[in-house]
Amino acid sequence: MNLHIFKSVAELNENLIIYVIDIANKAIASKGRFDFVLTGGNSPKELYKELSTTFKDKIDWNKVYFFFGDERSVLPNHKDYNGLMAKENLFDNLNTPTNHIFYVDTTLSPEKAAIAYKKALDEHFKGEEITFDLILLGMGDDAHTASIFPHTNLVHNQHETVAAVWVEKLNTHRISLTAPLINKAKNVAFITFGENKANALKHVIADEEKDFEMYPAQLIKPQSGNLDWFVDESATNFLNL
Numbered sequence: 001m002n003l004h005i006f007k008s009v010a011e012l013n014e015n016l017i018i019y020v021i022d023i024a025n026k027a028i029a030s031k032g033r034f035d036f037v038l039t040g041g042n043s044p045k046e047l048y049k050e051l052s053t054t055f056k057d058k059i060d061w062n063k064v065y066f067f068f069g070d071e072r073s074v075l076p077n078h079k080d081y082n083g084l085m086a087k088e089n090l091f092d093n094l095n096t097p098t099n100h101i102f103y104v105d106t107t108l109s110p111e112k113a114a115i116a117y118k119k120a121l122d123e124h125f126k127g128e129e130i131t132f133d134l135i136l137l138g139m140g141d142d143a144h145t146a147s148i149f150p151h152t153n154l155v156h157n158q159h160e161t162v163a164a165v166w167v168e169k170l171n172t173h174r175i176s177l178t179a180p181l182i183n184k185a186k187n188v189a190f191i192t193f194g195e196n197k198a199n200a201l202k203h204v205i206a207d208e209e210k211d212f213e214m215y216p217a218q219l220i221k222p223q224s225g226n227l228d229w230f231v232d233e234s235a236t237n238f239l240n241l
């Protein structure tokens with residue numbers, strides 16, 4: 001695991017952009033496309049904006065396919081829909097063709113949306129093992145990642161790749177990639193900043209004895225891929241560095 005600590009969020013984003021560009025170009029050079037899983041929430045907005053404007057010419061975007069690590073159970077035009085955030089900050093700037101974007105279809109029930117998403121992934125990967133080139137993840141201050149929330153069934157889901165989950169504390173369903181699927185990726189990178197994430201970060205990174213129920217982000221441990229954490233100094237307040 002590589003922990004990259006930056007003085008500011010701006011510096012974090014600058015470095016994460018370089019990291020994404022490098023992985024994208026290597027994937028395109030070796031297999032002709034880049035399979036890129038996006039994280040939702042607020043943390044990646046600036047990253048997406050910068051990548052698709054200032055750094056637009058650094059990647060051949062025609063060869064990029066976008067996926068989502070998780071989605072909220074709201075309709076696609078709702079402000080909380082992760083796909084809408086990505087559209088506004090990334091896809092619209094790139095004029096991304098719709099057949100390169102794998103949105104979660106939240107017009108379906110959560111269970112059906114998860115099944116449909118899995119089917120779309122299987123088709124894209126032509127029945128072979130689903131191995132993303134890069135999965136970007138955020139982490140909540142409760143140590144959830146993607147939509148693997150503490151004390152939910154998803155923490156224990158070892159046999160599925162995409163699943164619907166009921167999140168009691170939010171009184172809502174989510175649709176999420178599971179930890180076993182995330183752990184098959186070639187590269188996984190967390191974007192985590194802010195003092196409010198410091199306690200979760202300490203437990204996820206530094207606890208010798210794991211407690212996946214409490215800190216689901218501890219489940220993320222790529223089998224043979226790379227794991228990189230991009231964090232700002234304030235998120236490391238409780239780490240003994």
Ligand SMILES: O=C1O[C@H](COP(=O)(O)O)[C@@H](O)[C@H](O)[C@H]1O
Pocket residue numbers: 039040041042043044069070071072082137138139140141144145146147
């Ligand atoms: O609900 C979610 O939260 C996490 C963290 O979001 P952030 O706003 O704290 O960055 C995010 O990674 C996930 O995709 C999202 O659905």
